[in-house]
Amino acid sequence: MDSGRFFFNHPSSCHGSNVMLFGSGDSVFRGPRSAMNMEETLKRRPFYTSQEDLFNEEYYDEQSPEKKRRLSPEQWLNFIYNWEIKVRLLEKSFEEENKLEPERKSQLASKLGLQPRQVAVWFQNRRARWKTKQLERDYDHLKSAYDSLLSEYDSIRKDNDKLKNEVIFLTEKVQAKELAGAPISGQKSEPLQAEAPHVKAEDRQSTGSGGSAVVDVEEGPHLVDSGDSYFLNATTYPAGCVGPVDGVHSEEDDGSDDGRSYFSDVLAAAEGQNNGEGDQTLGWWVWS
DNA sequence: TTGTGTTTTACGACCTCC
DNA sequence: GGAGGTCGTAAAACACAA
Numbered sequence: 001m002d003s004g005r006f007f008f009n010h011p012s013s014c015h016g017s018n019v020m021l022f023g024s025g026d027s028v029f030r031g032p033r034s035a036m037n038m039e040e041t042l043k044r045r046p047f048y049t050s051q052e053d054l055f056n057e058e059y060y061d062e063q064s065p066e067k068k069r070r071l072s073p074e075q076w077l078n079f080i081y082n083w084e085i086k087v088r089l090l091e092k093s094f095e096e097e098n099k100l101e102p103e104r105k106s107q108l109a110s111k112l113g114l115q116p117r118q119v120a121v122w123f124q125n126r127r128a129r130w131k132t133k134q135l136e137r138d139y140d141h142l143k144s145a146y147d148s149l150l151s152e153y154d155s156i157r158k159d160n161d162k163l164k165n166e167v168i169f170l171t172e173k174v175q176a177k178e179l180a181g182a183p184i185s186g187q188k189s190e191p192l193q194a195e196a197p198h199v200k201a202e203d204r205q206s207t208g209s210g211g212s213a214v215v216d217v218e219e220g221p222h223l224v225d226s227g228d229s230y231f232l233n234a235t236t237y238p239a240g241c242v243g244p245v246d247g248v249h250s251e252e253d254d255g256s257d258d259g260r261s262y263f264s265d266v267l268a269a270a271e272g273q274n275n276g277e278g279d280q281t282l283g284w285w286v287w288s
Numbered sequence: 289t290t291g292t293g294t295t296t297t298a299c300g301a302c303c304t305c306c
Numbered sequence: 307g308g309a310g311g312t313c314g315t316a317a318a319a320c321a322c323a324a
Binding site for chain 3 (some may be wrong): 289290291292293294295296297298299300301302303304305306
């Protein structure tokens, strides 16, 4: 619960405070500490309360606001209980459905002894808080995905460098052979693979990063027939490094008010790109 | 003690939907 | 046009660091 801090702070921290409480039914209001007069405060912040209020020494009773009255420990406990029940009920209701239909609003208001307007405002603010948290979670997810892709990128790059070195080595080998003795026309040369040093067959066939091939098509002989670089191929290149930023949707845009991420469609698309390529880069994503 | 950041309630402006 | 939504912000209070 967001307001949990109100319940567990030590009451001694408010000794000497000039805060006073104004009770109305089971609502307790924080009294004016500033220049704002009592009426204004009561009108403006009728819902507000805190644990410190609960342990404060005095408050004004609804029936006789001019008289101070000391709350017994039992009364305070009752107040804590009632207030906590209210917030818990609102939270529970919010978890079930974060939008508030008129009927539910009226029910909650009468159940909690609040104005329907207060319930509506509470839900509005609660949605705003939820959205802020959701954005933070989305940011964390995206950052994690970015870091993961960056790491994968580095790995693929290293593989690529390794393969390029292999190409250079083999090219030099072939050239040396040709210089040593001109090959008979039509003679089949030895498989290059057999002479490649320090490179295992698995390395050439698979890098463990979804496949890899020599990128550079301009220098040296090609070991791949297609001539296309897998590395630069958009269908294979891990998605999500840049795209999602441009594709961010607001809550209103995608109607993602159902607990899903604001970036869900973008990430789902990115994940779809990876599917079928044996790459589960975005497998971390879970609906929150 | 003071300044700053955070949390919560509340409101007004504006937008969307029926 | 009204109801209800989001967004931005004010106000109050607290926590915490300097």
